Amino acid sequence: MILVTGGAGFIGSNFILDWLAQSDEKIVNLDKLTYAGNLQNLSSLTGNPRHIFVHGDIGDIELVSRLLAQYQPRAIINFAAESHVDRSIHGPEDFIQTNILGTFRLLEATRAYWNALETAAKQNFRFLHVSTDEVYGSLIQNEPAFTEEHRYEPNSPYSASKASSDHLVRAYHHTYGLPVLTTNCSNNYGPFQFPEKLIPLMIVNALTGKSLPVYGDGLQVRDWLYVTDHCSAIRRVLAVGDPGETYNIGGWNEKPNIEIVQTICDLLKELYPDSMFHHLITYVKDRPGHDRRYAINATKIERELNWKPAETFETGIRKTIHWYLENRQWIADVQTGAYREWLEKNYAESQSSQ
Numbered sequence: 001m002i003l004v005t006g007g008a009g010f011i012g013s014n015f016i017l018d019w020l021a022q023s024d025e026k027i028v029n030l031d032k033l034t035y036a037g038n039l040q041n042l043s044s045l046t047g048n049p050r051h052i053f054v055h056g057d058i059g060d061i062e063l064v065s066r067l068l069a070q071y072q073p074r075a076i077i078n079f080a081a082e083s084h085v086d087r088s089i090h091g092p093e094d095f096i097q098t099n100i101l102g103t104f105r106l107l108e109a110t111r112a113y114w115n116a117l118e119t120a121a122k123q124n125f126r127f128l129h130v131s132t133d134e135v136y137g138s139l140i141q142n143e144p145a146f147t148e149e150h151r152y153e154p155n156s157p158y159s160a161s162k163a164s165s166d167h168l169v170r171a172y173h174h175t176y177g178l179p180v181l182t183t184n185c186s187n188n189y190g191p192f193q194f195p196e197k198l199i200p201l202m203i204v205n206a207l208t209g210k211s212l213p214v215y216g217d218g219l220q221v222r223d224w225l226y227v228t229d230h231c232s233a234i235r236r237v238l239a240v241g242d243p244g245e246t247y248n249i250g251g252w253n254e255k256p257n258i259e260i261v262q263t264i265c266d267l268l269k270e271l272y273p274d275s276m277f278h279h280l281i282t283y284v285k286d287r288p289g290h291d292r293r294y295a296i297n298a299t300k301i302e303r304e305l306n307w308k309p310a311e312t313f314e315t316g317i318r319k320t321i322h323w324y325l326e327n328r329q330w331i332a333d334v335q336t337g338a339y340r341e342w343l344e345k346n347y348a349e350s351q352s353s354q
């Protein structure tokens with residue numbers, strides 16, 4: 001079996017659903033259930049003995065050690081993290097706790113477990129750390145996309161904490177020989193993404209006639225990947241990736257934010273011709289330290305591991321919009337008081353800037 005951390009979040013829950021649909025191997029899912037963790041994402045697995053959920057923290061060494069001893073996983077996939085840049089700007093502490101200290105403690109428990117394994121199990125064991133392209137910092141227009149050799153230059157507390165965890169993972173391979181794999185992926189979108197991130201926030205706001213807050217001039221560029229393509233890449237890296245290596249994952253889909261928001265409005269207009277959406281677009285105060293452009297060069301994973309994304313942005317964004325339209329109750333259930341307080345806090349100063 002495998003141990004997945006953060007499996008009640010956006011990417012982790014997609015990963016678990018895909019994994020269990022394609023393999024007989026069991027999953028132990030360790031998740032702290034922060035505001036971003038939602039067991040409703042996994043409700044289709046209720047009663048499924050192949051999914052074992054454990055409520056807990058990756059930083060709880062005793063708990064993690066007990067789970068490792070009990071379930072003897074052949075691999076750990078670490079999704080658990082604080083993941084939202086804006087939240088890291090308002091309060092970096094949780095990011096340091098989970099992304100840095102939490103990963104460190106998870107690595108410590110893993111090292112002790114791995115050291116005690118028999119030779120074959122020790123050789124076959126993998127620790128796969130799920131990271132982000134944001135560790136590389138910001139690109140200027142026309143600069144070549146990030147390769148795995150690009151220097152680390154994180155700019156936000158979020159990306160700095162992820163960079164720190166990547167370095168720890170690397171050091172555990174270099175120093176102790178732990179068979180680690182690191183993936184650095186671009187921006188994901190798709191089902192179950194918490195509506196604080198750009199794409200689900202814009203869909204959810206548009207559906208309720210709320211303004212669509214575009215930071216700054218809206219010309220910041222991100223490289224977008226449909227979440228199930230990220231999951232297939234992780235499965236591929238786990239299966240055939242070389243221990244100690246890092247793999248960039250991306251969809252060759254660079255787009256400025258304003259184009260994303262306009263596309264969402266266009267597609268909603270197609271579905272609801274009598275409604276108006278584009279007038280909801282509102283330029284607001286920019287995010288402090290906002291990275292201008294991310295772009296992933298995915299040549300290594302494509303050539304060495306023979307992975308390619310299945311979705312284009314055009315197919316992925318349609319699927320995503322349909323998912324949110326068909327899951328109104330999921331949206332209502334995540335829009336708790338805490339969610340409303342977050343919107344209030346993050347967008348309080350968001351008067352129209354242009």
Ligand code: NAD
Pocket residue numbers: 005006007008009010011012030031032033034035036037038056057058059078079080081082083084098102130131132133162184185186187188189194
């Ligand atoms: P998310 O915020 O939706 O989910 C994170 C999950 O981790 C939640 O279920 C949360 O409860 C859990 N968690 C948080 N702290 C924990 C702790 N201390 N112990 C155990 N569980 C804890 O995040 P996501 O978007 O699914 O991202 C998953 C991973 O992928 C993160 O490591 C993130 O850095 C990385 N990543 C995300 C993107 C993206 O676009 N979302 C892109 C590249 C990489």
Ligand code: TYD
Pocket residue numbers: 084085086187196197198199201213214215218220221222257287
């Ligand atoms: P986000 O989804 O938060 O991901 P990240 O910051 O990790 O790339 O934001 C994606 C882009 O969209 C980023 O350039 C910030 C921008 N953005 C807005 O313009 N308005 C918003 O309300 C949000 C949440 C993001």
